[in-house]
Amino acid sequence: GDSVTQMEGPVTLSEEAFLTINCTYTATGYPSLFWYVQYPGEGLQLLLKATKADDKGSNKGFEATYRKETTSFHLEKGSVQVSDSAVYFCALTGGFKTIFGAGTRLFVKA
């Protein structure tokens, strides 16, 4: 079945450092890919998405490119802030279901 694998955390960075969180997927067909973010005490919210191969999703300085050849959707940000501290979930949709990765916790130090 469909699955999503993302790098284990926690990831700890200093403010203004470069961020990469790896995500790979297994799916039949052509899923859409997402990154969701969960801030402390809140539900998940959509960060960005890409619906087809080579699409780049971007939002709030974050970006991710749908790579069909490597079945990947890595999340990147050039300069993280303390306010980016959260848990990040990679996900794909196929049919009615959304398959979520395990989540990667990010800590950003001032």
Add this chain to the structure above:
Amino acid sequence: DAGVIQSPRHEVTEMGQEVTLRCKPISGHNSLFWYRQTMMRGLELLIYFNNNVPIDDSGMPEDRFSAKMPNASFSTLKIQPSEPRDSAVYFCASSLISSSESSYEQYFGPGTRLTVT
């Protein structure tokens, strides 16, 4: 729009008691999902509804759990009897899914933190 509304936000109950969690999805959405989140098991899909009909309840852990969606604007998740291992944050999410579109976003509520002592 107020977003997905869940109540209560926090629930503390004793083992053996019945617990009912409530969810109001975003108006116009046709799909509703219940999730459970714990440190050990992460985010687990319990059940989802499409047009008020349960489509897949394979994630419901056991018969103590039941969910209903009597209309498009309300759903409940009930645990009877509750056990300490049910302690978790329970999220409701809604979405508008069409047969011709696969890139649907899920909108999550703030969650209900359940503690069973």
